[in-house]
Amino acid sequence: MSECCEVSNTNRSAEHCPECKSRGKSVGLLTLKSLLVPHALEQLETSLSYFFCGTSECTVVYFNERNVFRQDDIKVPVYQKNESEHTPVCYCFGWTRSRLKAGQTRDAIERIQMHIKAGRCGCEVHNPQGSCCLANVIQFVKTLNNES
Incomplete structure (x- = not known):
């Protein structure tokens, strides 16, 4: 297998949530910079792309091939993951x-x-x-x- 195929496969798997395996939606760094709590923001790798996991049963909110951010890392409740009437x-x-x-x-x-x-x-x-x-x-x- 050539190296270009390996890179392509890695990128495709990076689009899938490491927990629930559903395909994530690309999200911009501005969103993460705005919504991550300070300790999570310190872990943000700005050279990488991030994805949003909208699966309600999954605890992951943002992810990529190296990082995972969960609801506790986010400043606001996530509509898709929090069923509170006040969300x-x-x-x-x-x-x-x-x-x-x-x-x-x-x-x-x-x-x-x-x-x-x-x-x-x-x-x-x-x-x-x-x-x-x-x-x-x-x-x-x-x-x-x-x-x-």
């Missing part, structure tokens, strides 16, 4: 599960969309996924609507 579904504008369950679901989606259009969201620094929270809000609202 944000939308991190920028404070929409928690309990706030959405209070019946303001249509208003929430419209208001979040308005803020996004106005350039106010900062998901890359507030949301552990490092990307827009709106899809999480829409999915959560669909789940609520299916339950009623």
Whole structure:
């Protein structure tokens, strides 16, 4: 086997969570720098790529081929991994599960969309996924609507 194949295989395996083996989503360093607690931030290797594990049963939040960061290493509860009513579904504008369950679901989606259009969201620094929270809000609202 040539060396180029070995490197390619290593990179593919690095995209999979070392704990649950699911494929992670690439996340930028800005997100990690914003959300890691100080002792974890000291371990951040900025020359490496990191991935977000969104599997709810898995304790890993961020990983790469050499590092793993878990919920205790993150400043905020992770929506996909923490089922508390007070966990944000939308991190920028404070929409928690309990706030959405209070019946303001249509208003929430419209208001979040308005803020996004106005350039106010900062998901890359507030949301552990490092990307827009709106899809999480829409999915959560669909789940609520299916339950009623």
